[in-house]
Every structure is written in C-alpha cells, then in structure tokens.
Amino acid sequence: MLKIAIIGVGAISAAHVKSYLEFSKRCQIVAICDVFPEKAEKLKTQFNLTVDIYDNHKDILDRKDIDLVSVCTPPYTHAEISIDFLTAGSHVLVEKPMASSLAESDAMNEAAKKNNRILSVVAQNRFTTPMMKLKKVLDTKLIGPIVHTQVDSYWWRGHSYYDLWWRGTWEKEGGGCTLNHAVHHIDIFQWMNGMPSEITAVTSNTLHDNAEVEDISIAIAKYDNGSLAQITSSVVHHGEEQQLIFQGKNARVSAPWKLKASQSQENGFPIEDKDLEDKLQHYYDQLEDLKYQGHIGQINNVLTAIEGNGEVLIDGIQGRQTLELITAIYESSSLGKKVKLPLTEDSPFYIREGVIKNATYFYEKTKSIDNFGSNKIT
Template sequence: MLNVAIVGTGAICPSHIKGYLTFPGKCRIVALCDIYPDKAERLKEEFLLDVSIYDNYQDLLKNEDVDLISICTPPYTHSEIAIGSLNAGKHVLVEKPMASSLEECDSMNEAAKKNQKLLSVIAQNRFTTPMMNLKNVLDTELIGNILHTQVDSYWWRGHSYYDLWWRGTWEKEGGGCTLNHAVHHIDIFQWMRGIPTEVTAVISNTAHDNAEVEDISIAIARYADGSLAQITSSVIHHGEEQQLIFQGEKARVSVPWKVKASVSKENGFPEENSELEQKLTDVYENQSALVYEGHPGQINNMINAINNKEPLLVDGIQGRQTLELITAIYQSANLKQTVSLPLTEKSPFYTRKGILSSVNHFMKR
C-alpha cells in the first residue's frame, strides 16, 4: 500500500485525489499540503479524507511514511519541490509543465537517478483510448513515411482568466498557451513523431492585455528527412477544436479519428485506396479500450511502476523532451531565428534566468 501526499490544492488537485481514490487497494492519500491550509482543509472535507494537513512541503518531507508525492503547484515551484522530494526518498508525480527551464528538468532527472526514485510528468491525454489507438496505428507504419503533421491546440480563455496573480507572467507561469495549454498536444506530437531537427516560430498576444505572455503561437518544425510539422497553440479560438493529423506517403490518419488513403492515377491525380483505409480502420478499432483513462490511467501506471517494476510511460526524460520543443518555440519566436535541436546548455533559453532576460513582455504586471 503506497502512502501518497499531494502538494498544492488548487484547481488540478481534485483530479489527482480522484485518481488515487480509484485504487483504494493500491494506495491511500495520507497528507495534503498548501501554503493556504484552509484550501487543503476544504478538499479534506469535500472528499472525506483522513489526512494530515501541512502548510509547507519541507515539513511534509519529514514524514517517513510518505512514499509518493504529487506536485500540483504553479510551474515555477516544480523543480524545487520535486528535487527536495526525491532527495527525501520519495517518488514524484509532477503536473505539467515539468519545470520552468531545461536546466531545472536536468536537475530533477539527476535527482531521480541519484536517489533511484521514479519521476513522472503528467501527460494525461496520452492515457486515452483514441490516442493509444492512433499511436498503435502509426507504429504499424502502414501509412508510410510521415510527410507532414498538423497540430491544432485550440483553446479559448476570457480576459479575466489572467487576473489570477501568478497566471500570465513569465516569472511565475513560465509562458502562455504554448507551455500551459498546448503542452498536452505537443507532448503527444513528440511522443508519436519524435523531436524535429529545427523549429521556426512566431508568438503574439492579441486579446489579453493583462498578460505578459502569448495567447497564440505558430511554429514550423523540420525533420532531417525534410518532412514538416506545423504547431498552433492558442487561447483565442472559439469552439476549442483540437486535432492531430499525420499525413503519410500512403494515407492520412488523425485524432479525432479520420482516415483517407490515396493511390495515383496514371495522370497523377488521386484515387481512393479503400483497401488501405479499411486496414487502417481495423487496426484502430480492433484494440481494447483502456480500463483507466486520464489522470487515473497515469496514476495507475505510476503505482504499477513503483510496485511491480512496470515500464513508466511518461518519465522525466519524456517530460524534458516536451519542454525542449516548447523552449525551442519560445527561443525562435523571441530571438527571431530558426533554432536547431537538440538544445544544450549553450542555449540562451536553457536556464530560467536566460529565459526571463530574453522574452518579450507583451504587457507589464
């Protein structure tokens, strides 16, 4: 039985609580921690939890009975709390984004390795049946080499969304929609497609004059084989329609699920390849639905990785790769240059200090 503590009892915390409560035979929540303990008390009462309440994580880490810590605090605090938890001998599940900089990610991964503890980064959208099914379709390579990928991470947030004290600031939130909304789609994109060799991007703030950060970004990524990807991150799109489309040599597939396959007529114009479309549809549909999806799915994977040595689907290395791609978008857009990957310690955006000294503030707070 794993003893779990949750640090940070804001908006995302209930998703973690519900996730752990899904597995009463495997884990139990023993502590909640927040600098505003009354928030923790409210959740304790709401979910009828038998837990201790802490007002700082340092005291929590002294509790030797805690095995696993979920970190649900603002992004700029992730690294400090995660490293402290790992050094205290706790496993760590940290909310997205992993940290505020690649330097912090590397320090977190080093702490996990040094202490031989597991570090996982929340990417709950991987743990959905449609995404797993699409990943399996791509793994068959039936669509041929991927030539173009389209990532539309469209969200909509009103002006008041950025009135919260830490939101919309480079120092506290670490970025805008690219980091804090599109992170899910960018994570899935790099999981399915891999990291490109270069990125060219632009960012802007078009509708939120109470935020320092961007509310839209558009990036073009290039791979070594010449294939391209376009990634749009936004909180200004009504309808919040989101999709990932993979155009292969032989067919296109996407989430939401859609498949089209073509063969060439003698004159080069397309003709439907219904046989391949059916084959791809069969692969997509003839897979078992996930028993647990979203946060419960990832929490179950984390618990099983700790208890049964099962593979961890989203570890700290994967979390870093997602932030690396986002960092490349910010570096390209702010410095107005094409950025080559991978990013190293020489990147001006490798450290949090470097980012804060280089980014454009769309407004001052």
C-alpha cells in the same frame, strides 16, 4: 498500501485526489500541503479525507511513510519541490509543465537517477483511447513515412483567466498557452513522431492585455528527412477544437479518428486506396479501449511502476523533451531566428533567468488575485 502526499490544491488537484481514490485498495492519501492551508482543509472536507494538513512542503520531508508525491503547484515551484522529495526518498508525479527551464528539468532527472526514484510528468492525454489507438496505428508504419503533421491545440480563456496571482508572468507561469495548454498536444506530437531538428516560430498576445505571455503561437518544425509539422497553440479559439493529423506517404490518420488513403492515377491525380483504408480501419477497430483514462490512467501507470510491475509511460526524459520543444518555440519567436535542436546549455533559454531575460513581454500584468470564487475547470 502506498502512502500519498499532494502538494498544491489548485484546480487540478481534485483530478489527482479522485484518481488516487479510484485505487483505494492500493494507496491512501495521508498528507495535503498548500501555502493557503484553508484551501487544503476545504479539499480534505470535500473528499472526506483523513489527512494531515501542511502549509510548507519542507515540513513533510522528514516523514518516512510517503511513497509518492503529486506536485500540483505553479510551474516555477516544480523543480525545488520535486528534487526535495526525490532526495528524501519519495517517488514524484509532477504536473505539466515539469519545470520552468531545461536546467531545472535536468536537475530533476539527475535527482531521480541519483536516488533511484521514479519521476513521472503528467501527460494525461496520452492515456485516452483515441490517442493510444492512433499511436499504435502509427507504429504499424502502414501509412508510410510521415511527410506532414498538423497540431491544433485550440483553447479559449477569458480575460480574467490571467488575473490569478501566478498566471500570465514569465517569472511564475514560465510562459503562456504554448507551455500551459498546448503542452498536452506537443507532448503527444513528440511521442508519436519523435523530435524534429529545427523550429521556426512566431507568438503574439491578441486578447489578454493583463498578461506578459503569449495567447497564440504558430511554429513550424522540420525533420532531417524534410518532413514538416505545424503547431498552433491558442487560448483565443472559440469551440476549443484540438486535433493531430499525420499525413503519411500512403495515408492520412488523425485524432479525432479520420482516415483517408490515396493512390495515384496515371495522370497523377488521386484515387481512393480502399484496400489500405480497410486494413487500417480493421486494425484500429480491433484495438481495445483503455480501462483507465486521463489522470486515472496515468496514476494507475505510476502506481503499477512503483509496485514493480512495469515502467512509467512518461518519465522525466520524456517530460524534458516536451519542454525542449516549447523552449525552442520561445527562443525562436523571441529572438526572431531559426533554432536548431537539441538545445544545450549554450541556449540563452536554457536557464530560467535566461527565459525571463530574453522572452518577449507583450503586456504588463496589472491585476493579481489570490483565488477565484470557482475552481471549476474544463
């Protein structure tokens, strides 16, 4: 029976608790920690847990029974907490984004390697049936070389969203919608299509004058083969539609699922390629739905890896690549230049202090509250 500790009991922690409880024959939550211990007590009561409550994660480090730790704290704390537990001998599942800088990500990966521990970064949207099916369709190469990708990560958040004490600042949140919302789709984009060779981006803050960070960004990624991708990250879009569209030489596929294949007529105008559409649709339809999805799917994956029956789908290297793309977007937009990948220690955005110094500050954060009356998230 694997023993679990949860660090941080903000809105996302409930998803972790529910997921672990789904596998109650394989694991048991034994510790919860938050700087506001009354919040930890509330979570304990809500789920009728038998756990020890802590207000400092360092007080748990000497325990020898903690196999896996879920880190659900604000991003600027992820590196320290993760490294502490990896060094103490625990495996770590850390919420997105994995850290506030590439330097912190590298330190986390080094700690995992040195201590032979699993470090997994939450990217629960990979563990959904539509995304997993799309990935497998792309892996067939039937659509041909990818020539254009469209990533629309559209969300909507009200003005008060950034009143929470750690949100809306470069120091504590580490960025805006690109880092904390579009991270899901940027992760899936690089998982499905690989890393581009350069980024050109612009950011803005259009509706949230209580935040230093952006509420919309638009980036263009270019690959060495000439393929382009456009990535839009937003918390100003009513309706919150999200999609990934891959245009191949032979066909177009997307999540949500949509398929179109074309051939050329003699005059160059398109005609439907029904045979290829039927082949792609048949392959898509015969793929099985995932048994476990979202956080439950990822936690099942991590538990299975700890039990020695497989590898994690999202390790610290994958988490670092996603953060690298986001960091490149911030560097390009803030400095007004094209940014080449991969990013190295020479990047002014490699360390957290460099991000804080060089990032664009749109507004001053003028309001800070400890907690909202409702923790409900969508």
